[in-house]
Amino acid sequence: MQYTFQGYRRPDGKVGARNLVAVIPTVICANDVGQAICRQVQGTIGYFHHQGCCQLPTDLKRVTDTLSNLGQSANVGAVLLVSLGCEGTDHARIFEEIRATKKPVEIIRIQELGGTSRAIQAGIDAAQRLVMEISGLQRETADASKIIMSIKCGASDSTSGLASNAVIGYVADKLVDLGGTVIFGETTEFLGGEHILANRAVGGADGPVGQKIYEIVNRMEARAKSIGEDMRGGQPTPGNIAGGLSSIEEKSLGAIVKSGHRPIQGVLEYCDRIDDKKGLWIKDAPGREPEILTGMACTGAQAMMFSTGRGAPQGFPSMPVIKICGNPNTFQHMEHDMDLNAGRIIIGEKSIEEVGEEAFALLLRVLSGQMTKNEALGYFGSMDIFCLGPVI
Amino acid sequence: MELKLALKIDDLDNVATIFAEGLEEGMVVEVRDKRGHSERIPLKAAIPYGHKLALCDLKEGDLIMKYGECIGTASAAIPKGDYVHVHNLKARRGRGDL
Structure with a gap:
């Protein structure tokens, strides 16, 4: 098809x-x-x-x-x-x-x-x-291979890895198989799972892409250490363990699962454009919304698929952000902010693949002009640029 | 009867995550995979919401798979339907000093 x-x-x-x-x-x-x-x-x-x-x-x-x-x-x-x-x-x-x-x-x-x-x-x-x-320019038919989708999770809860991130992973795999482009970031969340990502890199963990994945995680850790913070110590936290997470790998994979299973083609720096490169890519960007959304939009992504459990409402000025909510209660509670209810997986109404197909169809409609909930509400004003050094 | 649901995220997984409260030893959970296919498994222990059960008999040293990836190894034999957590799953990595 x-x-x-x-x-x-x-x-x-x-x-x-x-x-x-x-x-x-x-x-x-x-x-x-x-x-x-x-x-x-x-x-x-x-x-x-x-x-x-x-x-x-x-x-x-x-x-x-x-x-x-x-x-x-x-x-x-x-x-x-x-x-x-x-x-x-x-x-x-x-x-x-x-x-x-x-x-x-x-x-x-x-x-x-x-x-x-x-x-x-x-x-x-x-x-x-x-x-x-x-303003008079008309839309024209474009192939799915022209799609550049960015993905992220925010305000996550225990449903995110199982429902909404799994749905986005399904969409990511489908889009890559159709010749499109998918970009994910949130380097902080790779911690403990970087060896899994490196093994998925083109050329393997010892190749340049695999090594670059280790490099961006080490860089991020070193920045935290430079102000005296150890991000790896005590992971998973006692709260994570009480919630059912048994290892740091399991914790990281809950976030990584949204990237699907396709090979990682390369690592982009925060300000890089993707242009016409295809397949699955990593962008070195932090998890906080104003900075990562900017990083993804400047890559060239036309839309973002955003997984949430507790309910993150915000969008971005020029990039529609589609909210996939993994928690069925949050979806009902915040339905004016949430675009798709992946919580139906948690209550047994739908499978990951069924909701994944709905999410992909919604992506095509949004790319064709249908507004996301945050666009219609005008909830997209906050953005910023991720900088490294001090203000002087 | 209320559905006692557990989810198997990836075809390679040998654990599933429980999405039901108050599950005790002997109760039966319905494990669904990503296509919605299901298998009913009796529990060998009480398992809290959000925690994991084994989908097959695991030997000590076997890789424990979730999301299609390894999240650790079995530190003891774990029978099908038993509780999998930090008491019988050993992380392979993740400490900053290793």
């Missing part, structure tokens, strides 16, 4: 699931101007992060790369950059890299324009122009 979705074909060949004008402040100090523009102009979203100045060069490059790759992602049809003028990010490079994808891009500079009110006026005019320019 051939699976397709309806998407927006971009000049660089990528296919978007949304057709948004992204308002991108190149530094936190431009956020208020960006927010005023977004409030006024329909069809825009903003990336209101907290970075871009008084950071070490490594982090300024990360912020520049991340913002550029968000602007280049296929769900974004046009970009308005809002620069202050003296920030540490390279806003000229962001502008040039987005322009190279042949999508419309404009930039306003607050200091040059004469302050807040003039920048807001110029920004509203520019954003309106961009919305008018792209």
Whole structure:
């Protein structure tokens, strides 16, 4: 069977699931101007992060790369950059890299324009122009091999590994088998299960991909140790053991199961794009939502499948986030935030494969334009960029 | 009768996780796999919600499989239907000093 979705074909060949004008402040100090523009102009979203100045060069490059790759992602049809003028990010490079994808891009500079009110006026005019320019674009049929799906779990409980993560694992395997792309991260959650992931790497645990998996886990542990914390000690916790988890492998696998069973093709750094690489990939990103969702969206993912048990409501400005809820009680309790009830597996109404097929069908509908619950509620404003060094 | 459900996540698994409260020795659980196929197994011990039972007889040293992966080895013989947890499952790795 051939699976397709309806998407927006971009000049660089990528296919978007949304057709948004992204308002991108190149530094936190431009956020208020960006927010005023977004409030006024329909069809825009903003990336209101907290970075871009008084950071070490490594982090300024990360912020520049991340913002550029968000602007280049296929769900974004046009970009308005809002620069202050003296920030540490390279806003000229962001502008040039987005322009190279042949999508419309404009930039306003607050200091040059004469302050807040003039920048807001110029920004509203520019954003309106961009919305008018792209809003008539029609969706076209695209093959499932064009899908780039990111996956994550958050606000998990004991149902997550058994129900919602198992469902996402089913969808991940199906999408990889159809020639698509799947990306997972949450390096923190690999702890204790990194040898299992490394054994699934192309080239085996001793090959470059397997070794890179160990490297990103060691790097994350070393960062925690640098401030005196040992993340591996005492795992699984007494609470985990009381809940039925018998080893750290079992604990990690509860999260890892959402990546399915296909070979791991490689490891991406936090700001990397995936472009047209296929199969299952890891992105080195932390578990916290604002940072990992940004990392996944800048990879180029058109949608995220998000597993939860206790009920995580949030989305992302430009990437629809589909909430798969493993806990049947939470689904009923928070049904205006949860997109699919995988809790029916726990109460014996449905099998993992049956709910997996429903989840895959929902993914295709969302990619074709159906809103997720957090999109319809406008619950997608919080985002940030994962930086490594201190604020200076 | 109320369904006493346990889930086998992957075809390679030799344990399943219980999703029912108050299960005592001698009670029968219905173990379902990912396609919804089921097998009824009598319990050889009381097992709490969220904990595991053995799906076949395990010898000491056998790999214990869940999610299609190894979560540890059996530190004693474990008969089918018995409780599997830290008392008879030994983690293979996971300590920072190993």
